[in-house]
Amino acid sequence: MKHLFKPYIFKNILILLVLLLIVKLLWFVITWVWLPSSGVEHVGQKSGKALYYRVKLTPNEISAPTKPIKQATKKNGSIDDIVLLAIYNAVDTTVITVKHKGKTKVLSRGEDINGFVLEGAGRNFATFTKAKKSYKVMLLKSKGKHQNVGQSSAQNTAPSVSNKPKKVAGEVVDVGDHKLVDRSLVDHYAKNMDDIYKNIGIGELKDGNNLKGFQITFVRKDSPFAKLGVQRGDIIKSINGQEINSYNAAFGVYKNIGSLDNLTLVIERGKEEMELEYEIN
Amino acid sequence: MQMVKKFFILLFVLWFAILFFMPKQALYYKLEEILLENDIKINEKNIEEGLFSLTLHDSKVYVKGIELATIEKIDFFTLLFYTKVEVNKLVLDPSLKNVAPTHIDEIKIAHAIWNPLNVSLDAQGSFGNVNGQASLLERHIRVDFNETKNTEMLKGSLKQDEKGWFYETSF
Numbered sequence: 067m068k069h070l071f072k073p074y075i076f077k078n079i080l081i082l083l084v085l086l087l088i089v090k091l092l093w094f095v096i097t098w099v100w101l102p103s104s105g106v107e108h109v110g111q112k113s114g115k116a117l118y119y120r121v122k123l124t125p126n127e128i129s130a131p132t133k134p135i136k137q138a139t140k141k142n143g144s145i146d147d148i149v150l151l152a153i154y155n156a157v158d159t160t161v162i163t164v165k166h167k168g169k170t171k172v173l174s175r176g177e178d179i180n181g182f183v184l185e186g187a188g189r190n191f192a193t194f195t196k197a198k199k200s201y202k203v204m205l206l207k208s209k210g211k212h213q214n215v216g217q218s219s220a221q222n223t224a225p226s227v228s229n230k231p232k233k234v235a236g237e238v239v240d241v242g243d244h245k246l247v248d249r250s251l252v253d254h255y256a257k258n259m260d261d262i263y264k265n266i267g268i269g270e271l272k273d274g275n276n277l278k279g280f281q282i283t284f285v286r287k288d289s290p291f292a293k294l295g296v297q298r299g300d301i302i303k304s305i306n307g308q309e310i311n312s313y314n315a316a317f318g319v320y321k322n323i324g325s326l327d328n329l330t331l332v333i334e335r336g337k338e339e340m341e342l343e344y345e346i347n
Numbered sequence: 348m349q350m351v352k353k354f355f356i357l358l359f360v361l362w363f364a365i366l367f368f369m370p371k372q373a374l375y376y377k378l379e380e381i382l383l384e385n386d387i388k389i390n391e392k393n394i395e396e397g398l399f400s401l402t403l404h405d406s407k408v409y410v411k412g413i414e415l416a417t418i419e420k421i422d423f424f425t426l427l428f429y430t431k432v433e434v435n436k437l438v439l440d441p442s443l444k445n446v447a448p449t450h451i452d453e454i455k456i457a458h459a460i461w462n463p464l465n466v467s468l469d470a471q472g473s474f475g476n477v478n479g480q481a482s483l484l485e486r487h488i489r490v491d492f493n494e495t496k497n498t499e500m501l502k503g504s505l506k507q508d509e510k511g512w513f514y515e516t517s518f
Contacts, residue, residue, distance in 0.1 A: 078353070082360050089364035101373035102380055108388040108409045257445060313386075314412035321442050 145182060145194065150203045153187045155237070160187045164203075188237035188248055200241045238293035244343035247329075251290055252346050256324045265289035271301060279303065279311050294331075295342050301334040362427065371401040375423070386411045391421075400424040415440050428460040445500050448474050473497045481518075490514045 151170065152163040160175045162184060173184045182194035182201065190205045239246040255262050267283035282300045285292045302310045305319045306329060323329075329344040372394055379389060392405035401423045408416040419436035434454040439447055451472035458466045468479040468490060475494025481487070492498060492505065492512040505512045 082357070085357065085360055086364050086368075089361065090368045093365075093368045093370055097370045097373050100377070101370060102376040103373065105376045105391075106379040106383050106388055108390045108407070108412070259442075259445070312412050313410075317413040317442075321440075 145196075145201045145203065148179060148182065148194075148203055150192050150205050153190070153192060153205065155187055155189075160184070162187055162192050164192075185241065186239045188239050188246065189250065193239055193241050193246070195242075202246070238290050240293070240295075244345055245294065247290075247294070247344050247346045249346050252323055255290075256320070259320075262291075266291040266296070268302075277312060280316060294344070296331075296333065297335065299335070303332040303334055303339065304330075305332075306330050365427065366399055366425070371396050371423070375401055375403075388412075389421075399426060413440075415443065429457070430459075431455065431457040447500065448472050448497060474501070479514075487517050488515060 147166055149165040150162060151165055154161040161172060163170060163172050164179060165171075166179055171179055173179060175184050175186060177184055178194075182196045185193045185195050185200065187193065192203050194201045194203065237246075237248045237251065265286040266289070267285075268280050269283045270277055271279045271281045280302045282296055282298055282302070284298050285296060304310055306326070308315055308319065310316050310319070327346055329346065331342040331344070333340050333342065375394065382389065388409040389403070390407045390409070391403040393403075395402040395404065403421040404419070406418045406421055407414055408418065416437055416439050418434055418438075420434075422431075422433040422435075424431045424433070432455075434456075435452070437451040437454065439449040439451075441449060443449060451470060453472075454468070454470045456466060456468050464482060464484045466481040466483065468477075468481065468488075470477045470479075470490075474492065474497050477490050477492050479488060479490030490513060491510060492514070495512050498505065498512070501514070505514055507513070
């Protein structure tokens with residue numbers, strides 16, 4: 067009988083096919099035992115943007131004032147009569163020069179003019195209180211000299227900034243129930259993330275392997291962050307209603323901080339939950 | 348002679364079979380799992396499997412849940428003795444513009460069996476061309492900047508020697 071194929075060629079082809087089969091089986095076993103059948107998908111979380119709207123829609127929000135005050139002070143003189151000419155801010159001292167009814171007067175913190183008590187000063191503004199109301203007077207050059215910044219309970223004022231490692235322009239001013247934060251300060255930290263960590267330490271707070279939130283590990287004394295009222299050990303619960311329990315949520319706030327006018331920070335200090343209000347302008 | 352020829356044919360078929368039957372997509376999923384341990388996730392629009400390659404299109408890179416980069420194309424290519432990863436059009440989140448160049452046109456990472464202890468790295472972007480090498484034995488990376496345009500944000504991390512500006516780190 068005549069062979070159609072030479073037996074050794076058939077044998078070689080068979081060896082190759084067996085080899086292919088072995089490789090295929092090997093990969094099959096590896097896939098079955100060791101390799102996953104589907105990939106890891108990232109499920110999007112709510113970004114920090116939403117919190118901005120919450121602040122805007124809250125009825126008792128402390129919005130950035132836009133109109134100069136004309137009420138409240140007409141009886142015993144108006145804040146409009148006070149013209150802010152100069153500001154001097156040092157670590158412990160705030161001195162301003164004002165012009166009132168044609169006369170120039172130098173005021174330090176606690177002193178008053180026309181019944182308006184100087185509470186503090188920022189880079190280009192000074193804050194006064196009168197009858198439990200706060201008033202903001204802008205430097206002469208600025209447009210819109212005076213602004214009402216809401217109710218005040220005459221608490222301590224910390225107007226000046228003294229960053230020993232690096233001086234950052236901008237102020238945090240306590241006006242009682244909330245704090246005024248200079249936008250230039252916010253802009254600086256939004257652009258220089260490294261500078262944030264020189265002044266404040268924020269660590270992870272974990273529940274087992276799951277990230278529960280973030281805790282403040284240190285706050286540099288006299289830094290703008292110290293003036294924000296946060297302390298070592300504070301747990302950041304939420305910012306503008308957005309729970310800060312993931313890096314995404316925290317980064318969302320960081321990314322949008324430049325566009326915020328108001329900020330409500332909820333922290334847990336000891337067993338107490340506190341709400342810190344800030345106005346950025 | 349016949350035996351040698353037969354051996355090489357078998358070797359070629361084995362090499363080809365390994366590449367042909369390689370579950371490239373599943374291996375990529377394994378890589379995703381390893382990256383996940385470091386809180387890195389890659390979401391790709393689609394995966395294209397080739398004979399020797401795997402291509403990811405329109406990927407988003409998340410680090411700790413934050414979307415930090417988008418990549419138009421990532422190409423994994425292997426011949427077993429030569430492996431290359433090519434990243435095209437990487438755009439970093441604008442918030443990182445102060446720490447790194449946000450637009451990188453191309454990154455090539457290659458490993459060859461004839462240089463087993465080193466991985467080469469080349470990149471092109473707004474910063475010009477960079478060439479580098481990672482030593483697997485010394486666990487050290489050095490990247491040389493051939494040009495120094497648009498590298499202000501990196502200057503703090505760069506060093507200079509007789510060859511010019513370079514970046515180095517250990518892993």
